[in-house]
Amino acid sequence: MQKHSKTHPYSLYTSQKVLFTCLLALLLTGCSTSSLSFSHDSSSDTQLASQKAPDGVSEAGHRLHIEKATQMLKTMSLDEKLGQLLIVEYTGTLYDNTALPDMISQQYVGGLLYQPVNHNFDEPNNTASAISMLSQKAQKDAKIPLIISIDQEGGGDLANKGGVNKLETIFGATQNATDMGLTGDPQVAAKAGSQSADWMKQLGINTDLAPVVDVQTINPPPDWLATRMFGTDPDTVIKFAGPFIDGLQQNGIIGCLKHFPGLGAAVGNPHKVLPKVDRTKDDLEKIDLAPYKALLQQTNPAMIMTTDVNMPALDAGVPAELSPKVVDGLLRKELGYSGVIITDGLYMEGLYDNGYGPHSPSVAELSQIAVKAVMAGNDLLEGPYTVDQVQGIINALEKAISTGKLTEDRINQSVMRILTLKMDYGIIK
Template sequence: MSEEVSRLARAALLPGFAGATAPRWLLDELERGLGGVTLFAINGNVPGPDALAALTARLREVAAPIVTIDEEGGDVTRLGGHVAASPYPGNAALGAVDDPDLTRRVYRSLGAELAAVGVNVNFAPSVDVNTAAANPVIGTRSFGSDPELVARHAAAAVAGTQEAGVAACAKHFPGHGATVEDSHLGVPIVDADLDLLDRRELVPFRAAIAAGARAVMTAHLDLPAITGGVPATLSPAVITGLLREHLGYRGVIVTDALDMEGASGAIGIPETAVRALLAGADLLCLGPREHADSVRAVLAAITGAVRTGRLPLERLADAASRTEALRRPPGAPAARPDRAAGLDAARRALRVTGTLPVFAAPPLVVELSADGNIAVGPTPWGLGPFAPDAVRADGSPAEAAGLVERAHGRGLVIVLRDAHRHAGQRALASALLTARPDAVLVEMGLPVWRPEGTVHVATYGAAAANARAAAELLELTAA
């Protein structure tokens, strides 16, 4: 019995690991029944497509693991290893275009790229309805603020991904779009009862489920009217009540990373793992820093909970049966990478307010610093690759005079990223516009802050495709 319990417990785990080759401990755990792995660029797991394909092939020499990754396209991209931005725009741009066929095409191509390197589950799409403009972690990862718009693109994204032979995972259930706190750092609160959830957050999840999403990811947030202070990932009322019973979902339920403060900050990862399984989760994403030691600690907690009768063995067996099905592809891959879809979407997403100037000489491009959130990571962004004289500014009005002097006699382009969330960006941009009202603002996040009377370009994302589309529009590069 103890061997069976250990095997079932392992089947629920998705740890991370360091490096571009599989460590011995990981291969040993896979042979013993480990569910799979989650690939992280920050761990050095994604050095390039050939090396990644070799890595996943090595994993499959010893088992048939679930190989997952966070590849949303847009701002949250892992395939570039945090060195290169994505050739596909993210959800905000796709929502701005509002062509579900195009969304399906983009996700099909993205899925084809994942399948080519051996990834069989993508932690995407994000189907959160972003109703909080100041949301620090969703933003351009969302298709928009209208539930019906998000729903039709959620269905298209799921369909496109799975047409490429990769399982789609709709996230972050029951919806992270109405929060103003990052669940990496705390437990966000969504003040919504079941009626509001049904009209807003749950609409896209219904669509994703109807489209056949093989997995759904839970969020580490609190809905006081439903969970009573417990994060959704640990709440039977959310996982079993809302997702299983209310929405009728029968596929795999996977947690967001358990190392996040919103999940385990108060109780630790091993206890969080047990509570998530008790709540109804099937797969536990442990997080980028959780390797061999964490696997051992979590296994001890789970097997101990079974031994004492706290966690029914039947609950583990139920989870394992679902995850076993997830190992099988959702269909024969019938797609090839189509990066032209990404650039097409980025071009169609551009929105211009005012009349663009014609630059007689290359303009000075000033990019105002804006670090991505934890989910985004250190991926490069901006128009710098297309501008021979681009400058990065910290975001202080004191920098304005020097920049204005440097731009004397030529055009000025000011590049922002979520300026509505960064006071320094707004302050410096305002100072520059006072001196140079002819400057062009390029917003590469959500276009919430738009100074009246300014020529404004919204890209709805900072992916490589968004940058190229904006550069073409401004004639910074050949089309």
């Protein structure tokens, strides 16, 4: 999730016996985790499918993580579960002077996203040691260890290299995605992913919201996305995005394909408007969805990010990340993705064009969008940046459960995916 400008300053257990029985059967039979799924309460529309084991984690180890996550889930309050769904941002520099301590220790958020534009890396947090110390403070305050993330795609605005390189002031400029693609050598992308992983580990960052797998299909490409795409055809994007995410994940950093279902032909910037991509379903399959289909087979993406785009062929007039047809139907069921699905920034103004033009959302508006995002099938909600916003979302989700719009079983499915992911990548020891 790339921010271009500063526009915004827990009755568990209806399914636990079934879950535990399923786990026990799987452990006794040695069933492959690639087809592992959990039964759940009949009121839920989807099955909980586990993530595949990442590189460096055995299938047996992954199954033990699922068992551990199941037991951990039993001890969590509803507030703790709902907090795990949230990846927050924050304004300010010094940890104790920001909203982070309260959001982490009192609201149990699942993670955070560093944003230089929010002054997170201003002096004195402009060194690797300072950022590492901040990450350590955040993890120390967390009841459940945090996903600590950043958008690190490659490039460098200060060096006029474009792209998105939010560690440029710490480690310098790198090649952007377009330049990587032009080399014709996918090892360039593999090395970029590996180098980014090394840098992030020095800072206590465990998740990279990258790479972009949008396919550039309009000329000129949108300026906010132009140098962030690997190429103008799906094959090039697949050829470079695969090694990039492998470079991250094989070195212990969670990677994330984005922006599903595709922004390569979007004219408007979703930070400001709701873009429209008016392709046929057949064209979407051949172009925008092709990288996801291929990379789900070739790699093991820990996360996929959904985004704000109107694709009439998929669900006319509904932003993709809020559409059950797109998230649960297309990504989860049709494409068979069983990992963690994260939203783009839920404060992006294109989501809030209610007839009076796009605008920054109120707490109430943001909270209702968050409920819609979970109903659509997303696991992680990115974007709240104040204590009031976090509490508003938690309250709205609790109300949605009490009124039947959501079930606690549905929340449990997402929390299981998140906890298992954290264990697979060593975030939860």
